[in-house]
Amino acid sequence: MVIRAEVDYVDSEEAKVLVSKEGYAVLDVRDTFQYDRAHIKSCHHVPLFIENKDNDLGTILKRTVHNNFSGLFFGLPFTKPNPEFVKSVNEKFSTDSKLLLVCQEGMRSAAAARQLEEEGFQNISCITSGLQSVKPGTFDSVGKVELQDAGKAGLVTVQGKISAVLGTILICKLILSSSSHGYTLAFSFT
Template structure:
């Protein structure tokens, strides 16, 4: 059995990835490719915010939010499901403690990011809630985690997967009904970066 991957561009920002499984036993110099020896294994669509909204409203896609708990709590699409691809790393071995301390003193302080690790139960949790033929729109803040999650689920047999290009940070305000303390596009902003403008203004005033 061999696998062949190809990318076929469509109009707008939508891109479709198709993975084909080809049975070598059915291919000889005297026999051309045919539909019976090809099996579509999975496809992942990459769409913008407006197209994502259409997938939900017209094609019955369900939103699966794979962000960490902190960003999910700040703002999320109404009626979405939440299965984080990464979870907070609370391991207490020496190496992890050192890394977590360094992280919290820098990235955690400035960007409000938790120290995380891959969720070992990600696939299991998704399988408990969805069948492999479910139509899933995977979302994260920047678009990277949703792609990683889609690749993971594709290998597990999920067939109908879509992701928002560049994540929720690229979605125009009001595109989706959301709940939370901030707008969807701002859910990734936290820590000192959220007040750096004010700090700069104060320092500038003092210097003047």
């Protein structure tokens, strides 16, 4: 007979209660890059995916394409499933442990929950929409950025800064050209 647990999906406030009052341990399943940028203080880290450094021809081609597109734009490493994921979790926790699984957007934690459920873990919760939905200050965190920003890297972050500068320049040009032609711009804040 196989006993299956139902994974609970909670928002960040409910997750905080699980950790602070119900004794759930936080298991971060993100890759090392995102974990190093920011993570919940005192969490355990077992990545569901690890960097793929294999050197067969197919992997080299896929890694090259990845690094030139999504790696460049989003700053994400080329990864593969961690073959030691379940074994590593089993070394840290018993199947009756209370676990809050976290990742950046909620997809990896849901996949990790399924694997752990199949292994017999029964007290599993995941944050709906992941750490990107956690407001600053909800959890004590460690890292260079806020938890919700740990997944942002690469040209996407640069693009955001460039867009802000260009928008400011365009607004200034509009204001200056309007005032030099005798127009008046009025702003109303209510």
